[in-house]
Structures are given as structure tokens and as C-alpha cells.
Amino acid sequence: MEQRNEERNKTIIEIPTENTRQNPISNFELITDQTVFSNHEFVNDLLDVKQIQQGLETKDLGQNIFLYDSLPSTQVIAKELAVDFAKEGTMVISEEQTSGKGRMSRSWHSPKGAGLWFSFLLRPDVSLNQAPQLTLLCAVACAQAIEEVSKVVVHIKWPNDIYVNGKKVCGILTELVTDRNQIQSVIIGVGINVNQTAFPEELAEKATSLRLEAGRKVDRTKLLQTFCRQFEKLYETYLSAGFTPIKLLWEGYAISIGKEITARTPQGTFYGTALGIDEDGILQLQLQDGSIKQIYSADIEVND
Numbered sequence: 001m002e003q004r005n006e007e008r009n010k011t012i013i014e015i016p017t018e019n020t021r022q023n024p025i026s027n028f029e030l031i032t033d034q035t036v037f038s039n040h041e042f043v044n045d046l047l048d049v050k051q052i053q054q055g056l057e058t059k060d061l062g063q064n065i066f067l068y069d070s071l072p073s074t075q076v077i078a079k080e081l082a083v084d085f086a087k088e089g090t091m092v093i094s095e096e097q098t099s100g101k102g103r104m105s106r107s108w109h110s111p112k113g114a115g116l117w118f119s120f121l122l123r124p125d126v127s128l129n130q131a132p133q134l135t136l137l138c139a140v141a142c143a144q145a146i147e148e149v150s151k152v153v154v155h156i157k158w159p160n161d162i163y164v165n166g167k168k169v170c171g172i173l174t175e176l177v178t179d180r181n182q183i184q185s186v187i188i189g190v191g192i193n194v195n196q197t198a199f200p201e202e203l204a205e206k207a208t209s210l211r212l213e214a215g216r217k218v219d220r221t222k223l224l225q226t227f228c229r230q231f232e233k234l235y236e237t238y239l240s241a242g243f244t245p246i247k248l249l250w251e252g253y254a255i256s257i258g259k260e261i262t263a264r265t266p267q268g269t270f271y272g273t274a275l276g277i278d279e280d281g282i283l284q285l286q287l288q289d290g291s292i293k294q295i296y297s298a299d300i301e302v303n304d
């Protein structure tokens, strides 16, 4: 027991063999019984399914959690679960990702125990071109949760990068599982830099963590619970009232709207004024010749 306590202080999760099983749909070790960690102090800040669910004020989101110590990417497992007919709101969390995926085929730095790296699945009855709306909705939920728990002020850079003081603190990756042009499920992956105290050199200029910005450690469990509550509330609003109320909230956080921007898209680079987003969540860019270009997917840079 003493040895276990010592290990807990080092925030190493060692899973006793009898408390583990293989996830039936993948070969990664799943943490299934966290009783040994259930009284842990937030100082150690290990994620614990029971503790997360005790404070969860949701009907679906996070009511079914698969927690791993280490995974290549939570997106991959969530997709496997989606294909395997897992329930809406099922969530996959990992303390670390060894091949975390970012937007536009980039990687996502996901060091152990420092952030929140999770993916969850939805089965909304929406068309393919409405799917980007869910990414924007998720960005609003992240922004609300981060502000509520860490008290730092955030902005959203279209479509879904969350920034604090000019540096990225959170990214969202949405992927679809489709069947004959119909959405079978939407997999939303969220990465939040929570308690890192430093970043690799190549990220140091552009990334930050909530701990660095707030000047104190931030409770990952509380942040995740708050995200789940905010997301589900917005999702219910979206399903009953449509995208307009979400669009208004998103615009309240947006930094790029009304500004001169550079949009690097898979089709080329465009310069112009970001007018706003349309009812599908697509960015409307006014080019220098006055024409309006719809931007579906891009990296945005706000020009000074």
C-alpha cells in the first residue's frame, strides 16, 4: 500500500492485473476499476471514472466512459465504438496520447496527466453539411467550461481553436462516420492544455496551458464535468431550436470576425475580410475584389 501511495504521489497509474480487462474492440489496456484512486486529492489529479461521474450533471454525455492510461489516439477508439453501436454520449479519455491527431493531418501533443484528451460520439439526425455546426457548438462549450473553471478569458479563432492571450489552449477535431451519405455518428475529439508548465520548443511560441495563464493548477475533473454539462445543454438547445442561438454565442467569442485575415485552405490561400459565419457555420470571406468566398476548412491567421 505504501508503495502504491508513493507511486500516486508521482502520478503514475499502475493498474493491478485483476482490475484490468481488454477493451473488446481494441488491444489497449482499459482502466476499469479505479477504487484505489477514488479518494485521491486533486493535487495528484489522476482522472477517475467514478469521480468524474459522481459530479456529472448530464443525461448522456460522459455516462459511459472508457478511460485509458495511454492510447495512440482517443479518436480511433471512439470511432471503433461508434461503428460498434456504442450509445450516444459515450466518451473515450486517455491520460496520454502517443499519436494524438490534430486538424489538417497535424499531430497533437498530448503528454501524460497534463491535459484533457478525450473523444465522444453523437448520433444526431442532421445532414452532412450541418456537421460543422457541431464543431462550433463544441467550441462554445469548451470556451464556457474553460472560463467557468479556470477564470481565464478565452477567444475562438474560426472554426474551433480556443485562444488565451494570443496562444492556443484547446483544439477540436470532428470526424464523421457515414453510411451512404448519411451521418451514422459524429466523433468529436477535444484536446485542452490544462496543467503543462512548459511546451516543446516548436510549440512554445504558439501554445499555452490554463495553468500557465491562470497562474495555478486547474482541476481536470471539474473542467471535464463542466464541459459535459455545457455541451449537453447547448446540444439540447441545438436539437430543439436549431443553430441560430449557438451561432450567436459563438460570435460572442470570435476573434476573427470583421478582421482582415489570411485563410490557408486545401485549395489555396485567400486574403480578405472575415464577414462572419452563415447558418451552416461556414466562414464568409470577402475577397479584395468584393466577391464572397465560402471557407469550409482552413487555417486562419488574423492580419495585424
Ligand code: BTN
Binding pocket: 072, 073, 074, 075, 097, 099, 100, 101, 102, 103, 104, 106, 108, 110, 116, 117, 118, 119, 161, 170, 171, 172, 173, 189, 190, 191, 192
Ligand atoms: C486541432 O488541430 O486543433 C485539433 C486537436 C484535437 C486534439 C484532440 S485530443 C483528443 C482527440 N484525440 C486525438 O487524437 N485528437 C483529438
